[in-house]
Amino acid sequence: MRAKSRAIAGQISASVIRHLAIGRRVTPSANPSHVLGCLLAVSLLFVAAGAHGQDRLPIVTSTTSLKALVEAVGGERVAVTSIAPATMDAEDYQPKPQDVSRVKSARLAVRVGLDYDLWFDRLLAQAGRADLMRGQAGYVDASYAIAVLEVRGASVGPSDGHAHGNGNPHYWLDPKNAEIITATILEALGRLDPEHAEKFERNRQGFLSVLEAKLADWERRMAALQGRALVAYHNSWAYFARRFRLDIAGFIEPKPGVQPSPAHLAAMIRLMRDKNVGIVIREPNEPERDVAFLAAKTGAAIVVLSAAVGATPQAKDYISLFDANVEALSARAAR
Numbered sequence: 001m002r003a004k005s006r007a008i009a010g011q012i013s014a015s016v017i018r019h020l021a022i023g024r025r026v027t028p029s030a031n032p033s034h035v036l037g038c039l040l041a042v043s044l045l046f047v048a049a050g051a052h053g054q055d056r057l058p059i060v061t062s063t064t065s066l067k068a069l070v071e072a073v074g075g076e077r078v079a080v081t082s083i084a085p086a087t088m089d090a091e092d093y094q095p096k097p098q099d100v101s102r103v104k105s106a107r108l109a110v111r112v113g114l115d116y117d118l119w120f121d122r123l124l125a126q127a128g129r130a131d132l133m134r135g136q137a138g139y140v141d142a143s144y145a146i147a148v149l150e151v152r153g154a155s156v157g158p159s160d161g162h163a164h165g166n167g168n169p170h171y172w173l174d175p176k177n178a179e180i181i182t183a184t185i186l187e188a189l190g191r192l193d194p195e196h197a198e199k200f201e202r203n204r205q206g207f208l209s210v211l212e213a214k215l216a217d218w219e220r221r222m223a224a225l226q227g228r229a230l231v232a233y234h235n236s237w238a239y240f241a242r243r244f245r246l247d248i249a250g251f252i253e254p255k256p257g258v259q260p261s262p263a264h265l266a267a268m269i270r271l272m273r274d275k276n277v278g279i280v281i282r283e284p285n286e287p288e289r290d291v292a293f294l295a296a297k298t299g300a301a302i303v304v305l306s307a308a309v310g311a312t313p314q315a316k317d318y319i320s321l322f323d324a325n326v327e328a329l330s331a332r333a334a335r
């Protein structure tokens with residue numbers, strides 16, 4: 001089907017070129033039948049191109065950040081849908097009925113893993129697609145081969161019901177981890193569409209070389225934050241902080257996914273005064289009240305950062321996510 005539509009498009013474009021060439025050579029006052037023929041050929045060309053466009057590989061991801069990384073590798077060949085929208089907390093997303101049909105038409109399902117998106121398992125089960133289930137060809141756990149931070153020791157016991165039970169899952173917020181994530185995606189896309197494997201490899205290399213140049217710039221600008229303690233609402237920032245050597249002194253949530261008590265907020269005020277914390281990090285979907293309270297009590301500034309592509313308008317794709325976060329933090333540090 002794909003090869004056929006491409007062949008048709010090739011024939012049509014050759015015929016269009018012939019028509020145009022003849023038109024130019026023969027006479028400036030165009031022959032109406034020629035013009036009509038050209039218009040028809042051009043419109044058929046668009047139809048053929050449209051048919052080819054529909055041939056993109058349908059892929060679902062649990063998050064917008066993974067969508068951005070699949071698009072960085074897959075380019076024109078993929079049509080990616082993120083199940084959790086950028087404006088919601090994907091760690092706590094509740095799938096909607098329409099999400100099941102989105103999964104049903106997918107060729108590949110890509111998830112964060114590490115208990116971040118446990119709801120994705122239920123969704124895959126509801127979609128009833130054996131090939132997308134864990135361990136099958138259409139299933140991709142993007143945490144594969146990632147060096148996970150904050151893994152609890154066996155002595156601590158099983159997860160107590162809060163998030164981050166299997167280590168900190170926000171690994172895409174270290175730009176260096178994009179090398180590993182895109183390698184996993186590349187492998188899956190190459191398996192699904194071996195005909196375009198070389199193209200995927202080129203896309204990935206192009207993306208990584210831009211990222212590498214950007215990383216040097218981000219590290220240089222983030223040097224302004226060295227030696228300054230920060231606090232954040234949720235611990236989305238373990239990987240980001242390690243890469244850019246930030247000192248995140250505490251979290252407004254006493255445990256990931258748990259709202260703070262008045263006693264915890266009082267302890268946070270003491271900690272922020274002791275460590276002279278000047279910045280409180282908040283994500284757009286996090287509750288504003290406790291962040292504003294701590295900022296007002298201590299004189300710290302609130303800096304809104306995106307932990308997901310699309311969470312703020314500036315974070316349009318994977319690279320602009322870091323551009324926006326580095327800009328917001330370094331602008332505040334420069335004051």
Ligand SMILES: [Zn+2]
Nearest residue numbers: 091163235256
């Ligand atoms: Zn989390």
